[in-house]
Amino acid sequence: MRTFLSSRLGGAAAAILLVSGMSASAQDTGDALFSQVARGRYLATLGDCGACHTAPGLPAFAGGVVLKTPFGNLVAPNITPDPETGIGTMTLGDFQRVMSEGIGKGGYHLYGGMPFTTFTKVTKEDNAAIWAYLQTIEPAKNKVEPNQLPFPFNIRTSLIGWNLINFSAGEFKPDPKKSPEWNRGAYIVEGLGHCGTCHTPKNLIGGDKSGQFLEGATLQGWFAPNITADPQKGIGAWSTDDIVAYLKTGANRFDIASGPMAEMVEKSSQHWTDTDLKAVALYLKEGRNGEARAPQPIPAADKRMVAGQAIFADRCMGCHLSSGAGVPKLFPRLAQTPLVNGDDPTSLIRVVLAGNRAGATEAAPTGPAMPSFAWNLGDQEIAAVLTYVRNSWGNAASAIETKDVAALRKTLTP
Structure with a gap:
């Protein structure tokens, strides 16, 4: 028992x-x-x-x-x-x-x-x-x-x-010569973050020009600017804190996100962890094109520059200031920013014609708005003022053509 x-x-x-x-x-x-x-x-x-x-x-x-x-x-x-x-x-x-x-x-x-x-x-x-x-x-x-x-x-x-x-x-293969933080940033930028999809120029059949990775591209009527470490056309002058702030809030001391990038910040990057934000910033800061040379600006005496300066003083100076410095997190800086110095002025022309409103984020629930000037500035005037902006305060970029403004105006007109 x-x-x-x-x-x-x-x-x-x-x-x-x-x-x-x-x-x-x-x-x-x-x-x-x-x-x-x-x-x-x-x-x-x-x-x-x-x-x-x-x-x-x-x-x-x-x-x-x-x-x-x-x-x-x-x-x-x-x-x-x-x-x-x-x-x-x-x-x-x-x-x-x-x-x-x-x-x-x-x-x-x-x-x-x-x-x-x-x-x-x-x-x-x-x-x-x-x-x-x-x-x-x-x-x-x-x-x-x-x-x-x-x-x-x-x-x-x-x-x-x-x-x-x-x-x-x-799959992504980490670079053993780089830090874990750098490799995490590379994994995000080159992989799941697919930054090159918008920021890398395309070939004739729509593929990425891999030799020009992150050098900027035009998609759906917007120019995604150069985000390499190029100090003139890219974000080489930005600190890692500047990059983190831009991705977290849509604004930093250099720029305010607009168009599809503002949407990306609102729906995606503002929610990234601080660790991932810093990793991406580190990767971009240590990127290519860090030794690129700045081109020579168009002389101030050029008739387009003279006309553009007068228009800027009348229509733009109140927000962007005579120095082009803008007001941090309120009115975008125009001096020495990648969007202004970029090879393609599409986004600049678009914002002047159609205006723009910055996206809202948890860190910055309200943002500035840019009014449309299509109703009171002609194509030649817009070309002149943007040519002036792209060649003042340390900027240096090609002149804006009147025909390019006219062409984009047609696409934006209902």
């Missing part, structure tokens, strides 16, 4: 221990999944996924944002877990292939509007976290036809050749 009871008690104890172990294991699994989803949410924000996959008035990640390219329109797809119109039938393996190879479920090639050329650098672990997060989003029924390009660009088989020219697959 004693042996029997001992056996029964021993079995009960073992069962209790087994159940306890299972509960602890389940809790550990739940905690791990929660941590993975939370990390995935942060990574999706870091990659600014919502900018392309969340259209105004539609649920989060339901797609529908139109990307205008020189070849026609592409539309961001629905990436909610809806099984009919979203990615509900995709597996983690399918998602990994999208990110690392630019291959959709079923084997079709994706267009470069989906920046898989940089997402290929994202680790499998980070992709798994993003995938886990996407599975928690409320499914939304929103059928999207991403490929709206005209013939022959709508033929996806042509992308095989495009990839051969423009795409090199492979």
Whole structure:
């Protein structure tokens, strides 16, 4: 009897221990999944996924944002877990292939509007976290036809050749000669942050000119400026604190974000951790083009400069000051800033014609507004005042052509 009871008690104890172990294991699994989803949410924000996959008035990640390219329109797809119109039938393996190879479920090639050329650098672990997060989003029924390009660009088989020219697959490999902080910054800028997608010039077929990484590019009517360490055209004069402040608040002592960059700060970079912000700043500060030479400015006696100075004194000086220094976090600085000195003046012309309002962030809930001058400045006057701005206070850049102002005005006129 004693042996029997001992056996029964021993079995009960073992069962209790087994159940306890299972509960602890389940809790550990739940905690791990929660941590993975939370990390995935942060990574999706870091990659600014919502900018392309969340259209105004539609649920989060339901797609529908139109990307205008020189070849026609592409539309961001629905990436909610809806099984009919979203990615509900995709597996983690399918998602990994999208990110690392630019291959959709079923084997079709994706267009470069989906920046898989940089997402290929994202680790499998980070992709798994993003995938886990996407599975928690409320499914939304929103059928999207991403490929709206005209013939022959709508033929996806042509992308095989495009990839051969423009795409090199492979995860990010840390540089052992650099610090962990630098490598983290490189991983973000070159990979999930896909900064080069906007800030790197494109070739004739829409691929990045890798030899001109981050030297600035024009997309959808805006110029994404040079963000290399070039002291004249880039951000070489900015400190790491300046870069962090810009990404965190949309403003620093040199510049105030506008257009798509203001949206990026509002929806993405203001939410980055301080560690990631500092890592990106360090990487950019130690980047290429740090020894570039400044060009010579247009002489002050040039008739365009004379006319532009008069217009600036009348219309612009009240906010931007006679020194071009502006007012920090209120009116943008014009002296020695990359946007002003950039090779492409598209954004400058656009802001003068259409005006601009800075995006709101948690750190800077209100921002300045630039009024439109299209109604009371002609094309020649805008060309003159911007030529003056681009060649004063230490700036040096090419003159603005009247025809370029006229051309952009037409695109902005309803």
